[in-house]
Amino acid sequence: MAGLIAPVARLIEEFSKLPGVGTKTAQRLTYHVLRASTDDARALAAALVAIKEEVAYCSICCNITEAGVDPCDICADPRRDASRICVVEEPLDVLAIERTGEFRGRYHVLHGAISPIDGIGPERLRVRELIARVEGGSGEVQEVILATNPNLEGEATAMYLADLLGPHVAAVTRIARGLPVGGDLEYADDVTLIRSLQGRRLVER
């Protein structure tokens, strides 16, 4: 930008490369850094460098792990049920499921979802590694739970994986879609309501 001194223009440009950060936000962040202490700026810079140096990927589940820790803590834990693999799109999804304490199996992180519009096909995801786990496990894997996001890309990915994995594993399941707990039927969108009806279950009594 004209009139901007070089180091300021440079930081604005770098911030603008982050997702969801436009020029105005990048300017605001840059002037915040200018006003903040040098220690704060250095701490952010150091964390940025560290994350690239200290993060590795688990050779089994493809989730992120600290460099030098492979397999990751979950894959290395003998108390985790190796017969169930929960397939998710991102490392944050693992965190979300772990937070519930409901799942004691293992994970597989795809690092994305199939999205033809963005040019992302299955070969860009960690699908090969998943197939290898299921096929190579000598029948150990009994169930693959497809926990990709309930949106267009996530559904497409789930359908693709269900076709691919079907012949190799006893059960391929998909997480339920329906009304969120605490939600309101009146305000639910049509697709969610349809899914919620289709997924109805007998009330146990």
Next chain:
Amino acid sequence: MAGLIAPVARLIEEFSKLPGVGTKTAQRLTYHVLRASTDDARALAAALVAIKEEVAYCSICCNITEAGVDPCDICADPRRDASRICVVEEPLDVLAIERTGEFRGRYHVLHGAISPIDGIGPERLRVRELIARVEGGSGEVQEVILATNPNLEGEATAMYLADLLGPHVAAVTRIARGLPVGGDLEYADDVTLIRSLQGRRLVER
């Protein structure tokens, strides 16, 4: 956060310190950096360090300037009218006014506005430097244009400065408040409409 590996937790924490960045956004930014190239992460880190090392403040107008360039380009430019000082809150405001090409005087950057609610009094702003310029200029400064933001803090700052500078300078002016060009009277808020009526001018013909 539980379950997060250290370098990831650390970058999320550092991103969260930025203004307008909550935990969810910080997580999104962090996973973006994880997926981005090491070069991109390093470039942002380097820009963060550089901005603290390569940016200084002009000893005259208090605007940012490249380290070693003091006074800044505008203050050093003999073609700029030294009899008019435009007072703004932030360096970005200088850019915005420069972009118009309408103002050929000099600037003074306060680095904030008076805001009792945030504990920011005039002593936290570059007010002393402004007084010194106006008083020390041997009558050189003819007009001080108060171009602080047209909000509560900016108006308070303008009123404070008008009182303070009045005795020392021929004219203290305030930028006009009214309907933005391209705006719509029907949708204007009441205060803007009142200001717009109060600021009416004879039509020249």
